[in-house]
Amino acid sequence: MLRRLVPRSLTGQIALLVAVALFVAQAINFALLLRERRAYRFSQVTAPAITRVVDAAERIRDGRFREPQDGRDKAKSRFRLRPTNPIEPGLEPRLDVEEGIRQAMRESNLPVGRIVTGLRPISPTDPRFARMNALRAERIKRMGAELSVAVEIPGKGWLTMTTGWPRTERSLIWQLIAQTLILYAVVLIPVLWIGHRVARPLRKLAAAARDFKPSDPGEPVEERGPGDVRAVIAAYNTLSRRVTAMLDEKDQMLGAIGHDLRTPLAALRVRIESVEDDEDRERMADTIDEMNRTLEDILSLARLGRPSEPPTETDLSALIDAVVDDFRDLGHPVEYQDGQRLILHLRPALMRRAVRNLIENAVKYGGGGEVLLSSDKDAVRIEVADRGPGIPPDQLGAVFDPFTRLDPSRNRTTGGVGLGLTLARAIVREAGGDIALANRDGGGLSATITLPRR
Numbered sequence: 001m002l003r004r005l006v007p008r009s010l011t012g013q014i015a016l017l018v019a020v021a022l023f024v025a026q027a028i029n030f031a032l033l034l035r036e037r038r039a040y041r042f043s044q045v046t047a048p049a050i051t052r053v054v055d056a057a058e059r060i061r062d063g064r065f066r067e068p069q070d071g072r073d074k075a076k077s078r079f080r081l082r083p084t085n086p087i088e089p090g091l092e093p094r095l096d097v098e099e100g101i102r103q104a105m106r107e108s109n110l111p112v113g114r115i116v117t118g119l120r121p122i123s124p125t126d127p128r129f130a131r132m133n134a135l136r137a138e139r140i141k142r143m144g145a146e147l148s149v150a151v152e153i154p155g156k157g158w159l160t161m162t163t164g165w166p167r168t169e170r171s172l173i174w175q176l177i178a179q180t181l182i183l184y185a186v187v188l189i190p191v192l193w194i195g196h197r198v199a200r201p202l203r204k205l206a207a208a209a210r211d212f213k214p215s216d217p218g219e220p221v222e223e224r225g226p227g228d229v230r231a232v233i234a235a236y237n238t239l240s241r242r243v244t245a246m247l248d249e250k251d252q253m254l255g256a257i258g259h260d261l262r263t264p265l266a267a268l269r270v271r272i273e274s275v276e277d278d279e280d281r282e283r284m285a286d287t288i289d290e291m292n293r294t295l296e297d298i299l300s301l302a303r304l305g306r307p308s309e310p311p312t313e314t315d316l317s318a319l320i321d322a323v324v325d326d327f328r329d330l331g332h333p334v335e336y337q338d339g340q341r342l343i344l345h346l347r348p349a350l351m352r353r354a355v356r357n358l359i360e361n362a363v364k365y366g367g368g369g370e371v372l373l374s375s376d377k378d379a380v381r382i383e384v385a386d387r388g389p390g391i392p393p394d395q396l397g398a399v400f401d402p403f404t405r406l407d408p409s410r411n412r413t414t415g416g417v418g419l420g421l422t423l424a425r426a427i428v429r430e431a432g433g434d435i436a437l438a439n440r441d442g443g444g445l446s447a448t449i450t451l452p453r454r
Contacts, residue, residue, distance in 0.1 A: 011195030091118030113152030
């Protein structure tokens with residue numbers, strides 16, 4: 001699940017890493033600031049409030065506590081002695097203050113009953129501010145809340161006090177959110193821009209490597225971006241030139257090998273004409289023909305990555321019909337169910353070779369073949385079926401390996417060296433398709449070429 005949420009692009013991963021790092025840094029910053037604010041609040045608000053409460057309780061015990069009488073005294077005094085608890089239920093309590101007062105009263109040997117606290121927000125228009133000292137009223141307004149404390153003095157009543165209370169957590173959270181958003185805007189935008197600039201030449205390099213064709217290496221990739229990226233692009237350009245040079249050398253070598261082998265084979269073909277025994281002469285001729293076919297298959301397979309034939313718009317139905325007619329002219333029973341006219345962009349000579357190899361296998365091992373052309377919106381299929389012995393299911397994939405032959409169903413008496421299917425699959429894959437083999441119900445083999453509609 002987490003892998004789906006992580007972006008796959010380089011820019012996205014860099015941005016995610018920076019965003020997570022900023023978030024962690026801001027979380028640590030928030031924890032440190034919150035701890036500092038709480039320590040400040042304890043030293044500046046909580047501790048003085050506890051001290052004043054204890055001092056008022058001592059004055060009550062000693063009989064020195066005086067209840068304010070007129071309005072001026074009431075405005076100056078923070079303490080009242082009430083018969084009942086005046087703090088309404090439902091307000092947010094401050095348990096740390098309650099525990100601090102109880103601990104301080106116990107250390108001062110002062111009797112104490114219940115302790116109740118309540119936190120309420122302050123409205124700037126509260127009429128009580130008119131009766132307070134201006135500086136005190138302004139300070140309480142800035143704090144944003146007030147804390148009411150009621151301490152039960154056994155036999156005396158409830159000692160009450162109201163003091164300002166800073167809303168540090170809420171304001172701190174909003175400050176940190178605003179700060180984080182600003183940091184994201186200041187840091188992530190340049191990071192995304194830099195990541196995009198770094199990733200652009202890498203994307204071009206990936207596209208060039210993906211589209212690399214030995215027959216058309218194309219232009220070298222432009223070396224742009226940071227030094228490491230330019231070094232990778234330069235290494236790729238060097239590698240592509242080396243691959244192209246090696247393939248050119250291979251083609252020249254294959255051409256020389258083909259010429260050097262065909263010449264003695266042609267000379268042997270001429271010399272066997274002097275053999276008087278007709279049966280021996282025919283066997284020699286068949287052997288030479290098989291060697292020529294094997295040589296042609298090997299050279300075709302080796303040169304497949306760099307075909308000299310350009311792809312053209314080809315009528316696939318007409319191409320199959322021409323191949324089938326060649327087999328019919330030789331007296332082989334090959335049936336073709338002509339489909340609709342299908343135009344594909346491919347190399348016609350190579351595709352004709354692939355279809356011919358499949359039909360040739362069907363004729364050799366099944367005595368004949370059935371060819372069917374079909375299509376849908378996504379693909380075109382050429383099916384070549386026979387009624388031969390088929391292939392064991394565990395060998396259906398192995399027969400595509402070069403020089404692989406299956407015995408006893410397919411042996412040397414039928415000719416070939418095991419390159420027909422290998423070459424056919426290589427041709428079809430070069431065209432963007434594939435070949436699949438399957439045993440037919442009732443016996444036989446079905447070979448299906450699947451080509452994409454482009």
